[in-house]
Amino acid sequence: MRRVQPLKLSALAASVALALCALWPVTASAGLFDDEEARKAIVELRNRFEQSQQRQAQYEETERKAQVAQLAELTEQVSVLRRSLLDLNAQMETLRAEVAKLRGTDEQLAQANKDLARELADLQRRHKDAMAAIDDRIRRLEPQRVSLDGKDAVVDAPEKKAYDEAIGILRKGEFAHAATALAAFQKRFPSSAYNGHVQYWLGNALYGKGEVKEAMAIFRSLVSSTPDHPRASEALLALANCQIELKDPKGARKTLEELIANYPQSEAAQAGRERIKQIK
Structure with missing residues (x-):
């Protein structure tokens, strides 16, 4: 998965500096902060910023783990469906063998074949629908290519x-x-x-x-x-x-x-x- 490089530290530092300027305007006549108070304010702001970054990192890690877990769950579902299909195909083969051994009129054999074909068609339809649903869920979790003002990007x-x-x-x-x-x-x-x-x-x-x-x-x-x-x-x-x-x-x-x-x-x-x- 290709990601855009994180913002440079200098840009973050500049944002913090701008935030300080916006939150604590100082004039010559006001005299609201001395040097010690200013340092405390900067330290508090830095701590809050670092805590925010840590929470963001924890949130992104949780999101990543959740996506991995979902993909693993979907993969397991695909495996189960495939095994079920193999079992059902084996059962169908057994049914075909049993039908071949049946003694009866041509009408009975024809009806049995129709029932068998109907069951097989229904099984194939349900399997196709299930696979389409799983593919759709997997596709929603995968990175997507988008166009931003004529430039391609992956998000x-x-x-x-x-x-x-x-x-x-x-x-x-x-x-x-x-x-x-x-x-x-x-x-x-x-x-x-x-x-x-x-x-x-x-x-x-x-x-x-x-x-x-x-x-x-x-x-x-x-x-x-x-x-x-x-x-x-x-x-x-x-x-x-x-x-x-x-x-x-x-x-x-x-x-x-x-x-x-x-x-x-x-x-x-x-x-x-x-x-x-x-x-x-």
């Missing part, structure tokens, strides 16, 4: 299911619920091939629920961390829209100029050229 079945469910919620316009589902996906699958797309759609969900500044931070983070991502140009356009809504035309113009300069051939850049003409 686990639970991973694809969680992503599809979150996007389905977003498409219904349930932005608060969608934001929660997308954030939960990031925590559950930190190394997923879906993560860039999840980040983009999380920004849209936050914007939809009115958290414009939070959406801006998500869009900027996507562009900064993965500038070559297929959604990076759209993230810049969305960022400019947020700035326009917050009455920051200067910032919006700068973002649109960045979009046009870095992604000149993108559809987002074309829209940005029209948008920049409207900014006064």
